[in-house]
Each structure stands twice: as structure tokens, then as C-alpha cells.
Amino acid sequence: MKHPQQSSLLQVDVKELKGRPGTGEEILRTVPAPAGFATVLVGVAESSDIDLDVRLESVHEGVLVTGTATARVTGECGRCLDPLSYPLTVDLMQLFSWDAEEGRDGDEDDTRIVGEDITLDLEPVLRDLVVTALPFQPVCRGDCPGLCSQCGFRMEEDPEHVHEQLDPRWAALQDLAAELNEDEDKA
Structure with missing residues (x-):
């Protein structure tokens, strides 16, 4: 109104x-x-x-x-x-x-x-x-790193901030590698 x-x-x-x-x-x-x-x-x-x-x-x-x-x-x-x-x-x-x-x-x-x-x-x-x-995606500055998509942490405070993410397609191979390493340790 x-x-x-x-x-x-x-x-x-x-x-x-x-x-x-x-x-x-x-x-x-x-x-x-x-x-x-x-x-x-x-x-x-x-x-x-x-x-x-x-x-x-x-x-x-x-x-x-x-x-x-x-x-x-x-x-x-x-x-x-x-x-x-x-x-x-x-x-x-x-x-x-x-x-x-x-x-x-x-x-x-x-x-x-x-x-x-x-x-x-x-x-x-x-x-x-x-x-x-008006900008569709406004930014405070061009190189703004934003927030972590996983936890919301300010990426500017620690640019090295990462979360270990395992691709589920490789999970079976990682389990196999762990099994093989266990077998080598036992031998």
C-alpha cells in the first residue's frame, strides 16, 4: 500500500x-x-x-x-x-x-x-x-569466500577449513583397502 x-x-x-x-x-x-x-x-x-x-x-x-x-x-x-x-x-x-x-x-x-x-x-x-x-547475487566483495556449505563456518576466518568427504562410490574400495592392510599386518 x-x-x-x-x-x-x-x-x-x-x-x-x-x-x-x-x-x-x-x-x-x-x-x-x-x-x-x-x-x-x-x-x-x-x-x-x-x-x-x-x-x-x-x-x-x-x-x-x-x-x-x-x-x-x-x-x-x-x-x-x-x-x-x-x-x-x-x-x-x-x-x-x-x-x-x-x-x-x-x-x-x-x-x-x-x-x-x-x-x-x-x-x-x-x-x-x-x-x-540490483544484483541477482549480491556480494560484499568479489573474492568473498562465503560460508561452509556443511557447517556454516565463516571461510574467511580459516580458508583451509574442510570437511573430509568420502565419495560413496569409493567406500567399498576403502573398506577393501582396510581389509588388505589388516591382512598384511597379521602376516
Whole structure:
């Protein structure tokens, strides 16, 4: 569920741009992140800051939105589960069509429609850009050794940590070798 303040801050009024191709305006604002800007292990925390630096330009077809959005990604490493945090900047470039029919003529995924109240809703565009920019397997650093798959031990604390694992296909040969060694010891 959207918080009313979050929703209104991601709605941009473009009444002044309608019917005036070539005109534009700049938007510099910090908005709270809506819920769901995340994957399983990392994301932009709800209500954390997203800094928008956006230019709206009226074109014949609608409003072209270009600029950047910057936020802090937080979460945990997919290997060792340590917390991680880093800045993420995504580039915006989205055409919002004035006419719903014009938007359907082209590629529906690339064109969005200006709302009936002559506003743009930037939330879906930002969600698409931020979530797809998040790593599928986030790591605290590229050479993170992670945790032992057997016992959960931190491999960074002892890189030589191993568990003796016997391949069950060789178990019969190991038993035979033990028998032969016993026979040699008796002789």
C-alpha cells in the first residue's frame, strides 16, 4: 500500500507543458522510497531517500523524462550474509504519451501514458529501473569466500577449513583397502 505522501511526491504535474513542445522544466527533489524496490537479498529500504534529478521536456507526442535517480542499496551478501550498503544511480529516459491511443501504436513497454489529471507517475518507471539494476547475487566483495556449505563456518576466518568427504562410490574400495592392510599386518 502506498503512503499518500510518497505517492504524491512521485506524481509530477505537467499541465504547463501540454501543447507547448520544446518547453521543459527541471525537477530536483528527494522523495521517500516506496515499498518493493528490492529483491530477496538487497534493495532500497522503504522510506529511505531517493534523489531525483529529472528534466521534463514537452514534445509533440507527450513528455520526455530524462535524468537520474540515486538511492542507497542495503541488504546482505549472498555468500557470507554480512550486511552491505552502496549507492545506486539509474538513468531515466521515458516517454509519457499525451494520447492513450498513440501510446498503443508503438511499443507498449516503452511508452507510458500521461494521467487523466495531466500528471506523470514516476513510481513504476523508477521501480523497473531500480529493481532491474540490483544484483541477482549480491556480494560484499568479489573474492568473498562465503560460508561452509556443511557447517556454516565463516571461510574467511580459516580458508583451509574442510570437511573430509568420502565419495560413496569409493567406500567399498576403502573398506577393501582396510581389509588388505589388516591382512598384511597379521602376516
